[in-house]
Amino acid sequence: MKNIKNLKYYFLILSIYLFSFQYFLESQISIFKYIDELYSLLFIPIFLISTKVQKKELTKKHTMIFVMLLILTIIGLIPNFIYHYQSSSYIIMDILLLFKFYLSMFLSFLLFDINILNDNNCLKMRKHLRFIIIILFAATIINYVFDVWPNSSLRYGLMPNQVFFGHPTKLSAVLFFLLSFYIISNKGEMDFYYVLIYIMIASTLRTKSLCALLCAIVLMVYVMKKNKKIDIKKLALIGGVICLLGFNTFKYYFLSDGFARSEIMFASLEIASDYFPLGTGFGTFGSWASGLSYSKVYYLYGLNNVWGISPYDFSAIADSFWPTLLGQFGYFGAILYLLILIKLFSNIQKDFNPEQKYIYISKLIAFVYLLISSTSESAFFNPLSVPLALIIGINIKKNDSMIRKVNKKIKESSDINEFVK
Numbered sequence: 001m002k003n004i005k006n007l008k009y010y011f012l013i014l015s016i017y018l019f020s021f022q023y024f025l026e027s028q029i030s031i032f033k034y035i036d037e038l039y040s041l042l043f044i045p046i047f048l049i050s051t052k053v054q055k056k057e058l059t060k061k062h063t064m065i066f067v068m069l070l071i072l073t074i075i076g077l078i079p080n081f082i083y084h085y086q087s088s089s090y091i092i093m094d095i096l097l098l099f100k101f102y103l104s105m106f107l108s109f110l111l112f113d114i115n116i117l118n119d120n121n122c123l124k125m126r127k128h129l130r131f132i133i134i135i136l137f138a139a140t141i142i143n144y145v146f147d148v149w150p151n152s153s154l155r156y157g158l159m160p161n162q163v164f165f166g167h168p169t170k171l172s173a174v175l176f177f178l179l180s181f182y183i184i185s186n187k188g189e190m191d192f193y194y195v196l197i198y199i200m201i202a203s204t205l206r207t208k209s210l211c212a213l214l215c216a217i218v219l220m221v222y223v224m225k226k227n228k229k230i231d232i233k234k235l236a237l238i239g240g241v242i243c244l245l246g247f248n249t250f251k252y253y254f255l256s257d258g259f260a261r262s263e264i265m266f267a268s269l270e271i272a273s274d275y276f277p278l279g280t281g282f283g284t285f286g287s288w289a290s291g292l293s294y295s296k297v298y299y300l301y302g303l304n305n306v307w308g309i310s311p312y313d314f315s316a317i318a319d320s321f322w323p324t325l326l327g328q329f330g331y332f333g334a335i336l337y338l339l340i341l342i343k344l345f346s347n348i349q350k351d352f353n354p355e356q357k358y359i360y361i362s363k364l365i366a367f368v369y370l371l372i373s374s375t376s377e378s379a380f381f382n383p384l385s386v387p388l389a390l391i392i393g394i395n396i397k398k399n400d401s402m403i404r405k406v407n408k409k410i411k412e413s414s415d416i417n418e419f420v421k
Contacts, residue, residue: 001171004347005115008112009116009121012111012112013124013125015248015390016128017400018032018035018133019386019387020136020177020178021164022036023164023170025163025364036383037100038098039104040099040100040101040103042105042107044103047110050110054110058106059111061347062102062105062106065102066102068340069102069340070099070344071336072340075329075333076281076333077091079275079281081280082279085284085295085296086284086290086293086295088298090283090290091289093233093283093288094283097288097348097381098381100381100385101380101385101389102389103415104390105392105393106323108390108393108394109394112395113395114393114395114396117184117359122187125184125185126182126185129182129185130193132178133178133182133196133197134179136175137199138299139164140163143161143176144159144203146161149162149163160204161200161203161204168205168206169203169250169373169384170384171204174371174387175201176201176366177388179197179201179360180365180366183360184362186358187358188220188224188358198213198217200357201213214224215239216251217276219238219361219365219368220361224361224411227354227357228352229352229360230348257353259318260306260309261320262316263318264285264286264309264322264323265322266329267301267303268286268323268327269322270328271297271327274327276330276331277331278330278332279330280327282296283328284297284328285297285327286317286323286328286378287317287318288318288321288378289311294311298311318377318378319377319378320377320378321377321381322375322379339379341371341380344367348363351363352398356396359396369388370385370388
């Protein structure tokens with residue numbers, strides 16, 4: 001049993017390193033670009049060899065999500081069979097994309113729990129995380145001093161930081177992954193390394209990253225000080241403030257003609273109405289597969305001449321999430337996916353335990369980052385989501401017994417007070 005625990009811990013550390021440097025590694029050796037696919041598909045053999053207890057716990061917690069994903073798959077396949085806008089290989093590619101985040105989350109649930117995250121392992125994990133953070137911060141300093149990894153697109157008159165990741169968004173996602181794990185390893189206690197992560201996130205100059213960082217700081221301070229989970233009203237209030245802060249960027253990209261994101265958004269609403277209620281099916285709109293095969297749908301809606309969505313340059317074709325849902329799965333599918341996210345948030349809320357509130361914070365930050373990023377990228381359909389799925393999926397079933405102990409102490413305390421009275 002101890003050997004299995006150690007094996008799981010070493011696999012966790014290996015995963016942290018691979019996900020932290022995947023985009024650098026894949027630029028050197030192409031095989032590394034399949035890390036996220038391999039990680040998610042690893043769920044299948046792990047599930048098959050898992051104990052009945054583990055399988056029961058997994059199904060008890062995530063059955064509803066899995067069922068809704070299967071229904072969404074059927075919704076996506078029906079238009080594929082009706083309209084034949086996409087070939088089977090690209091349909092399968094998109095189905096895997098739909099499940100990748102959730103398979104990764106389920107795998108994390110089976111492999112990593114509170115036993116793996118004990119004090120001794122957290123101490124060792126913290127050293128690894130600090131090592132990675134220092135490397136990225138040193139690379140950031142070197143980049144600004146010597147312009148080693150230049151970024152030609154200036155923002156606010158400054159160069160967005162991307163170091164060796166090729167794009168600021170990739171660096172940002174990795175930093176939020178590291179932030180979430182560092183919160184776990186350090187049990188939410190503030191130190192110098194948080195500041196380094198905050199500086200690097202800010203240096204990416206992405207509006208969504210800055211908004212997510214502000215949200216993460218507020219959530220962390222609130223939960224750590226109040227020692228309770230955040231309710232939906234407060235989260236909605238924070239979300240409202242974030243929306244106001246990011247409105248100008250939203251207006252610029254989504255309410256201006258000619259931009260890929262705005263064109264895809266408006267087209268998705270047309271598609272959802274024209275192909276009511278199920279959309280055009282897997283691999284037909286807004287996904288990378290739809291660009292590789294260049295879906296007929298883009299010609300039907302005159303998107304083939306838009307920069308970033310053309311058959312010769314579709315680099316911006318997957319810079320959306322909700323429009324992809326509307327286009328491929330229609331209104332029914334978009335609503336169903338929203339219900340999946342609500343259920344996922346509900347599971348995170350149920351995981352709260354005062355004794356391990358730092359795990360709750362890390363899960364919530366990872367989830368909120370994905371929600372905010374869904375406004376301008378493929379989010380839950382993106383390879384960037386897999387490391388965050390690892391965090392959201394961590395199994396803290398042991399909390400149930402701890403919660404009972406805490407409640408028992410509270411009850412005993414109140415009984416003593418009543419007796420004294």
